Amino acid sequence: MYKRVFTIVLDSLGIGEAQDAAKFNDAGADTLGHIAQYWGKNFKIPNLTKLGIGNIRADQPLQDVKVPDQPLGYYGKMQETSVGKDSMDGHWEMMGLPVTEPLGFFPQGFPDELIKKLADFSKREIIVNKPYSGTEVIKDYGEYQLKTGALIVYTSGDSVLQIAANEKVIPLKELYRICEYARSITVDQPYRIGRIIARPYVGTDKTNFKRTSDRHDYALKPTGETDLDRLKQAGFDVLAVGKINDIFSGQGITSGVHTESNHDGMVHTIQNLAKDFHGYSFTNLVDFDAMYGHRRNPKGYGQALMAFDEQLGEFLNQMRQDDLLFITADHGNDPGFRGTDHTREFVPLLAYSPSLKASASLGIRSTFADLGATILANFGVAGNTVGQSFLSQLK
Template structure:
């Protein structure tokens, strides 16, 4: 029998909590997203709802300024580190759902091969420009006016396995951008490319000063190469619902339904709506703004403000939860806004678990892989675990 009728998992995309054991392999020694945001604010910030669940207790040995440990937290707390071969969102989310990415994905730090670019040009009938690692906002500021004049495609990458195509919808309509990205996805699934995600990056504006990316971003991820915990839940008749870019990350696999969101705030609105509408089963939410809007832009002020805004919405969610609801809050990787570069950082991620029907004040320790989370969800619904994680459901008492 299921212990909880509903499990809600919220991924605060990119909010790490200190360098992972293998951070040196990724040149990320010293990264600490939450800790460094706390340092930036000099403790003059607060996440009271998350803190009361136990967020600060994860770091009793090195407290986060403004989010220190408390006595008797209401939830269960710990941290996780991943075993996947990369630090992309796809790696983290797939591993949460029992499918670590063990084969390194294609990584092109100097730009994509000429033959791949030629195929995109031939298909689209447009010239490709840039083809270098870039910040998304910087690349459209620098090349957006050129694109308006020429209709060329802005193709760029990052420190992750991604091929991104930015297009001003005034000259390259959204439908055309999506079609080009779908083609790029179709030719980069296998080796020698095997790129994790192709991302459509539409924007609007008529000058470098006014260019603004829109919420019509679309991620074309690889199809999972084996069943995930979402598939296992779905096959067992447990309803699965994705909020935000969850559907994109899993290419729709294992999801009964879902909703696209325009912001963190919209993501929380849709999550709260799913609860008030009486959805049961598994609700899986990704809040991407921490990563896309603030982390990659190295905006510590914005990241901290966004975390406080999330915490306020978290309070609304906590107020409507019932004794047979279980909430998990975690992250998929780090993206330290004070760190060098503009890429993701290899970090531990926080794990906070709460139900009004549980006594709380429990230490879940260090978990690895991320798949422990998915294994716990499967155990709750009495579904066989064929993935790679170990359930901590019995520790929630």
């Protein structure tokens, strides 16, 4: 048994169209493939490479990414079974709770009834109310919002209601209070919105508006027990880094820390290596998704992956013999694809421990829940049989 298990979620790093991609109009999506294609020989991810990221799809090689004969880790990919392709769907499924009831999507904007409730509660004008890029919406409407104190409400192709506000006119405390109210009235049908997201920003005009790291996600509470709950109930530590705490509404978590960036998330994850805990550390690195995937920026995405790879090297060097690391993703968000939304893709699965003496393919896992089942099996905790453990394959 490994004393400590770490999972790092590279938010949105899909690895090629999933088996059901056409159902989501995502045939041809390939987040990592298109990033590698964009960068060519300048794409340097040596630590991910030696763990086996190129081996996952040796039959469809990533451009200029090596496929070592003997990678250090085990490698494979996972198919999502949840009905959606949002971060909440992906993370809940990893922890044994696939999302089977469709969430509410509002591609034409939210109903007048809901907007009126938000306006009455906040006593503020509501503007925009349609799908929009988060950076573009504050560029286009930020000056009006700053002048009037209105609330910028917008959505995307995911089940989200986002509220942007300049901290100069709407303090964080007020923005959070409004988002908490929005959460309280959108749990059930006919709305059933996956996440309410507070999007504070600062600046004086459209030339310098900038979103801050004080984003806060108000996700639906898990609709049942997750593997995090099972670990916590069994007496194990469950450490959350980044938006993990938000995604699970704090449930099943013994300690959570907010992060400001991918780099900060890895700093906290590396700090967890120095802690004497017994259990699970779960990290989400959201910049890949929020800053580069949605903005269709393959250059920035590649730079962020290379920066992560450097910190990954630091992490690997500090691992103990009884540590186990998983690297995966929660969905795709292909910067070389049409639109600005998440893409239905397989996600990578890498497993490594300094104590492993072999490497092999873990194949195609039929659900993200196999990851959680493996973690539970390591700690001798009973699961719900949704996923199948691959612990015995790690030798």
